[in-house]
Amino acid sequence: MKTAIIGAGYRGRTILGLLRGMPFFELIAAADPRFAGSPVKNSQKRQIPQAFGEGGPSKSAENAGAPSMAGTGTADPFEGLRLYSDGPEDYRRMLAEERPELVFICSPWNCHIPQALDCLKAGCHVALEIRGGRELGEYQPLMGFPGKVFPLENIIFRRDILAVREMVRAGLFGEIVSMRGGYRHDLRDELVDAAGVLGGDAAPVARSAAPGSPAAASTAAGSPISAAAPGLRERPSEAWRGRLYTSENADIYPTHSIAPLCLIGDVHTLANVTAFASKAAGLRERLGAGCPKITLGDIVSTVARTSDGKLLTLTHDTTLPRPRSYGIEIQGTRGIWDEDNHRIYIEGRSPFEQWEPDAGYIEEYLDPMWRRWGAEALAADRHHGGMDYIMLRAIEEDLRGEGAAGQSGSPAPAFSYPATLADLALWTSITPLSAKSIAEGCTVELH
Ligand SMILES: NC(=O)c1ccc[n+]([C@@H]2O[C@H](COP(=O)([O-])OP(=O)(O)OC[C@H]3O[C@@H](n4cnc5c(N)ncnc54)[C@H](O)[C@@H]3O)[C@@H](O)[C@H]2O)c1
Numbered sequence: 001m002k003t004a005i006i007g008a009g010y011r012g013r014t015i016l017g018l019l020r021g022m023p024f025f026e027l028i029a030a031a032d033p034r035f036a037g038s039p040v041k042n043s044q045k046r047q048i049p050q051a052f053g054e055g056g057p058s059k060s061a062e063n064a065g066a067p068s069m070a071g072t073g074t075a076d077p078f079e080g081l082r083l084y085s086d087g088p089e090d091y092r093r094m095l096a097e098e099r100p101e102l103v104f105i106c107s108p109w110n111c112h113i114p115q116a117l118d119c120l121k122a123g124c125h126v127a128l129e130i131r132g133g134r135e136l137g138e139y140q141p142l143m144g145f146p147g148k149v150f151p152l153e154n155i156i157f158r159r160d161i162l163a164v165r166e167m168v169r170a171g172l173f174g175e176i177v178s179m180r181g182g183y184r185h186d187l188r189d190e191l192v193d194a195a196g197v198l199g200g201d202a203a204p205v206a207r208s209a210a211p212g213s214p215a216a217a218s219t220a221a222g223s224p225i226s227a228a229a230p231g232l233r234e235r236p237s238e239a240w241r242g243r244l245y246t247s248e249n250a251d252i253y254p255t256h257s258i259a260p261l262c263l264i265g266d267v268h269t270l271a272n273v274t275a276f277a278s279k280a281a282g283l284r285e286r287l288g289a290g291c292p293k294i295t296l297g298d299i300v301s302t303v304a305r306t307s308d309g310k311l312l313t314l315t316h317d318t319t320l321p322r323p324r325s326y327g328i329e330i331q332g333t334r335g336i337w338d339e340d341n342h343r344i345y346i347e348g349r350s351p352f353e354q355w356e357p358d359a360g361y362i363e364e365y366l367d368p369m370w371r372r373w374g375a376e377a378l379a380a381d382r383h384h385g386g387m388d389y390i391m392l393r394a395i396e397e398d399l400r401g402e403g404a405a406g407q408s409g410s411p412a413p414a415f416s417y418p419a420t421l422a423d424l425a426l427w428t429s430i431t432p433l434s435a436k437s438i439a440e441g442c443t444v445e446l447h
Helices: 008-018 091-100 109-121 158-167 215-220 226-230 237-246 255-265 281-290 359-364 368-380 385-404 421-440
Strands: 002-006 025-033 080-085 100-105 126-129 150-152 176-184 272-277 297-307 311-317 331-332 335-338 341-344
Touching: 002 008, 002 091, 002 109, 008 025, 008 100, 008 272, 008 385, 025 091, 080 091, 080 331, 091 109, 100 109, 109 126, 150 421, 158 255, 158 272, 158 331, 158 359, 158 368, 176 255, 255 331, 255 421, 272 421
Parallel strands: 002 025, 002 100, 025 080, 100 126, 126 150, 176 311
Antiparallel strands: 176 331, 272 297, 297 311, 331 335, 335 341
């Protein structure tokens, strides 16, 4: 399948690296304005491998301390691709000239919907990154095209999450009553630039270009991204993301927390949403006198209720010290799973009122995708413990089924991707819904 990518920053490069190891995806082109000024001429096909350096994707808010591109398939994710960098609209020229069948969109949040719309109009399938929502109904223009949209929420492809979905389907937890999740990740270092400015652009010199550091190696090797923006943050998302903390008060990044709950509990609509925000003390204490007015509470707690009475409790927690966690908990009439502590309690099976380790249960209820591709996923995707690889395999399998179903006499596809554009719209709607609930002190009713 002729495949292109829009937005080749941290996430785009990680995905490109993995796609290289998957022959189904024929990588043809990438569009990113930051290629401009790179040693490679615009739209010229890359012939010579050009190392990104050991570090590969930058040390990032999502993956502080993450391993190198080793395990993502290649040292140079752009090798052999045609690059389009003539401004923010140049992806359109890429669509017209390269005619890709599938486009991965890994650009900043404000680009996703217009770019996806252009891809769908051009007849492509779209693999679309996650984001915080902006307004209700914003994904509506993407509905109804023949091209498919695959939300790239990788957490739902985790080995344990998919196994717990199987446990729920088998009735192990009885009737599901309550599910908790969170995006609980101390971002204070990532949100502030080298000059101490929240949402500023200055590159963290000491961190990214220390002699002998991975990022220094990357620059020396001529990474097109680094060469394009001397003195600026290598990962611009950290700038625009930081600025949200002075303008919003909402769960601004809800998909990692809600998507696994919706997958496990088979939730596709919500009845109402109520959110609460704590005071904003974490950044004030960290930044001291120079701190701008912070609008986003340190803890934003959102409770969503489904029409059949399930509670989904979400926590956005990014500006207080803590080890990273998703804090998932699934509770039903017959048992409970506690993701953080890797433990489970099933009434009648576990010793009375005693937790058991969840590992044996996960093995027993392993999802078919992990049974089939688990070994290769763990070998190919050390960066994210296999979940990105399983996600890409799931796209491949879905599209193969699509092709087979189109042939006369072929049976309907046996496999479909476990999330849809409508699911992505639901997950991201938590941002505007929580904003409204907090601002107006109300429960937002949806039906
Ligand atoms: N699922 C995950 O684990 C995960 C992890 C990190 C990021 N993400 C998501 O991936 C997306 C990208 O995040 P990132 O961390 O890679 O950000 P980033 O800032 O590292 O990369 C974004 C890239 O898009 C490019 N870009 C900007 N405008 C563009 C345009 N008009 N056309 C083409 N390219 C353009 C930028 O130059 C940059 O290289 C976001 O939606 C983010 O939420 C997901």
